[in-house]
Amino acid sequence: MIGGHTSSPQKIVDHLFRHEAGKMIAVLSRIFGMHNLALAEDVVQEAFLKAMQTWTFERIPDNPAAWLMQVARNKAIDVIRRQHNFQHCSKEIAQQLQHEAENTVEQYFSANEIADSQLRMIFACCHPLLNEEDQVALTLKTISGFSTAEIGRALLTNEATVQKRLYRAKNFIKENNVQLEIPAGNQLQPRLDMVYTVLYLLFNEGYNSLKADELIRKDLCMEAMRLCLLLTERNATPQPAAFALLSLMCLQSSRFSSRLDENNCIILLEQQERSKWDTELMDMGYYYLNLSSKGNMLTVYHIESAIAAEHCMAASFEETNWQRILKLYDLLLLHKQVPAVILNRAVVLSQLHQTTAAIKEIMQIENIQKLLQTQYIYNAVLGDLFFKNSDADNAEKYLTAAYKLTSSTSEKKLIADKLTAVYNG
Amino acid sequence: MKEFMLIFRSVSRAANFSPEEMQAHMQKWFAWVEDLRKKEIYSSGAPLMKGGKMVKGPEALVTDGPFAESKEVIGGFFIIKAENYDAAIAISKDCPDLPLDGCVEVREVMKM
Numbered sequence: 099m100i101g102g103h104t105s106s107p108q109k110i111v112d113h114l115f116r117h118e119a120g121k122m123i124a125v126l127s128r129i130f131g132m133h134n135l136a137l138a139e140d141v142v143q144e145a146f147l148k149a150m151q152t153w154t155f156e157r158i159p160d161n162p163a164a165w166l167m168q169v170a171r172n173k174a175i176d177v178i179r180r181q182h183n184f185q186h187c188s189k190e191i192a193q194q195l196q197h198e199a200e201n202t203v204e205q206y207f208s209a210n211e212i213a214d215s216q217l218r219m220i221f222a223c224c225h226p227l228l229n230e231e232d233q234v235a236l237t238l239k240t241i242s243g244f245s246t247a248e249i250g251r252a253l254l255t256n257e258a259t260v261q262k263r264l265y266r267a268k269n270f271i272k273e274n275n276v277q278l279e280i281p282a283g284n285q286l287q288p289r290l291d292m293v294y295t296v297l298y299l300l301f302n303e304g305y306n307s308l309k310a311d312e313l314i315r316k317d318l319c320m321e322a323m324r325l326c327l328l329l330t331e332r333n334a335t336p337q338p339a340a341f342a343l344l345s346l347m348c349l350q351s352s353r354f355s356s357r358l359d360e361n362n363c364i365i366l367l368e369q370q371e372r373s374k375w376d377t378e379l380m381d382m383g384y385y386y387l388n389l390s391s392k393g394n395m396l397t398v399y400h401i402e403s404a405i406a407a408e409h410c411m412a413a414s415f416e417e418t419n420w421q422r423i424l425k426l427y428d429l430l431l432l433h434k435q436v437p438a439v440i441l442n443r444a445v446v447l448s449q450l451h452q453t454t455a456a457i458k459e460i461m462q463i464e465n466i467q468k469l470l471q472t473q474y475i476y477n478a479v480l481g482d483l484f485f486k487n488s489d490a491d492n493a494e495k496y497l498t499a500a501y502k503l504t505s506s507t508s509e510k511k512l513i514a515d516k517l518t519a520v521y522n523g
Numbered sequence: 524m525k526e527f528m529l530i531f532r533s534v535s536r537a538a539n540f541s542p543e544e545m546q547a548h549m550q551k552w553f554a555w556v557e558d559l560r561k562k563e564i565y566s567s568g569a570p571l572m573k574g575g576k577m578v579k580g581p582e583a584l585v586t587d588g589p590f591a592e593s594k595e596v597i598g599g600f601f602i603i604k605a606e607n608y609d610a611a612i613a614i615s616k617d618c619p620d621l622p623l624d625g626c627v628e629v630r631e632v633m634k635m
Contacts, residue, residue: 109553115542146545147538154552155570155599245541 110162113317115146117324118163119243122170124215125206127240128278129174132222132271135240137177145169171207175200216241217332218278220325224292225276228267233296234303235263242321252314254307280334293329294343294399297322301347305354312362316354323347330386341390342399348383349406352376364512368415380410401430420449437463441479453487470496474503478513485520493520526566527611529601529618530628537623551619559603564614570599602632 119142126138145166159165178199184192205211223237234253238244244252246260253260270276281289304318326344330336356374359365387403405426412418427443440463444456460466460480469476481496497520501513537548559565577588605611608631615627 109550110546113543113546115546119542142542143538146542150537150545150549150552151570151598154549154556155568158553243542245544248541248543 110158114162115149116243118166119146120219120241121212121216122166123240123243124219124278125167125212126170126174127219128206128215129203130177132276132278135268135271141170141173141177144173167207167212171203174203178203213328213332214280215278216328217334218280220293220329221280221289222271222276222278223267224289224296225270226289226292227274228270230296230299232263232267232270233292234299235260236267237296237300237325238321239264241325248314251311252318253303286334290329290337290339294339294397297326297329298343298399300325301350305350312358319347319351319354323351330389338390338393338395339397339399341386342397342403345383345386345390346399346403346406348379348386349403349410352379352383352410358508362508364508366512367409372414375410383407383410396433398430398433401426401433405430418449420446424450437465437469437476441476444483445479448483448486453483457483457487470499472503474500474509477503478509481513481520482516485516490520490523524604525607525611526632526634527603527605527608528628528630528632529603529611529615530630531600531618531620532571532598532626532628537620548619548623555617555619558617559601559614564603564605566602566604568599568601573598 122142122145123135123138126141127135130137148169149162149166153159153162179196184195187195206215219241220237223240224233228236231253235249238249238252239246246257246264249260250257280286301319301322304315304322307315323344326340326347329340330344352375353370355376356370356372357365383403384407387400387407390400390403405423408419408423408426424443424446427439427446430439431443440459444459447453447456447459457480460476460483463469463476466476470480477496477500481493481498481500484490484496485493494517497513497517501510501517504510504513537545540548556565556568575588577586578584579586603611603614605614608629611629611631615629618625618627621627
């Protein structure tokens with residue numbers, strides 16, 4: 099029992115439980131086997147409940163993370179002890195086997211092995227035979243400690259859908275006996291590419307979706323960066339592509355807070371207050387971009403990061419080196435011939451006073467009519483370009499279509515402002 | 524000033540919280556306890572282990588309880604100082620578990 103001693107308000111670091119959940123699940127799944135993921139999740143939940151109970155009535159331990167790991171370790175050893183798999187050997191051998199098993203469990207809880215287990219878990223969640231949305235859901239659940247509700251909020255879908263995805267993914271892991279391992283030999287590269295794709299997706303979900311609330315979007319971006327950092331820190335995986343991706347994420351997120359005003363309205367790059375950009379993140383971005391240039395590997399992440407760096411380095415919108423950015427987009431197109439890249443390149447063309455050419459490029463995108471029917475962004479950009487070209491009729495046509503297609507209020511507001519400008523000629 | 528025992532044996536929804544939510548919930552408890560300490564209302568307290576037994580009657584009948592199926596999240600007790608029951612109840616109303624269907628038992632400690 100403790101007395102009425104005073105202490106400073108108790109506080110633990112943000113997201114401690116969430117981050118520790120990912121670590122504990124990775125280690126425990128390595129101990130219990132990936133097919134016992136549910137058991138690992140239960141043990142983690144018990145550890146948190148125990149922490150809540152103990153820390154509330156007593157005090158927060160000096161090292162809360164280590165405390166949680168210790169509880170997880172003890173519970174893991176309990177589970178191992180309860181197994182009676184040594185029936186067909188003498189007591190002496192059984193004891194020895196038991197002893198060895200416990201030693202191994204102990205080792206798995208060393209800092210180095212915890213990180214290693216997390217890496218293995220990332221590889222398992224990004225299994226190439228899982229579809230993309232299942233990979234993302236599973237990653238957020240098992241590695242990042244998100245609940246189904248939180249995943250739903252982050253990915254703008256409902257809880258039932260997330261549950262379905264998780265069920266599908268976990269079932270797949272069980273049925274296919276997916277192991278927690280780092281792919282060997284020539285399997286490593288394709289799997290790494292898959293991991294990059296998932297992390298890139300995770301980041302973009304957070305960075306681009308304006309409908310989810312700001313807090314959870316930031317969490318997603320931070321999570322993607324945290325996992326990417328983990329990739330760069332492990333011996334098995336420090337690759338130019340991982341550095342390039344991390345650099346891209348740092349540079350993009352340096353502008354995170356300056357993209358919306360206090361009323362949650364979008365502020366375009368041109369109007370953003372560059373002094374609000376996070377210089378620390380920018381410097382990290384340059385640092386990792388530099389590291390990514392070692393070796394002879396050039397990935398789309400390198401090019402996209404270089405584009406982001408150009409924007410960050412420009413002192414003002416007017417001073418942006420559009421010529422160099424255009425060259426980078428040309429290069430990107432060689433690696434990634436997708437409508438979104440063509441669209442962004444067209445915007446750059448327009449900055450270089452080639453608006454007519456820009457419109458033509460967009461109109462020549464394969465399936466452009468279908469894109470115009472379903473996606474607001476193509477309409478919004480076209481409307482903008484026509485307005486620049488003093489073609490009010492077309493500007494109105496496309497901006498109106500864009501207005502109808504987006505459900506985000508901040509995007510609607512932005513388009514409505516532009517329409518007003520069109521009407522006022 | 525009288526002393527009251529607040530007994531928490533909530534079957535709280537927090538048991539199914541996500542890690543992030545649990546941390547946030549725990550933070551509320553920290554803040555509450557801290558506040559009671561500052562106001563010198565809080566005397567002492569301790570967590571209680573899960574489960575528990577009841578021993579009853581001349582036969583000393585032993586049963587699990589009082590909440591056998593209990594999913595106690597924060598199980599434990601505080602001793603607090605308060606003028607009277609009303610004051611003790613007012614304090615209990617700030618318990619962070621209440622919005623989650625939690626429950627606080629308030630008992631006055633008899634002064635010997």
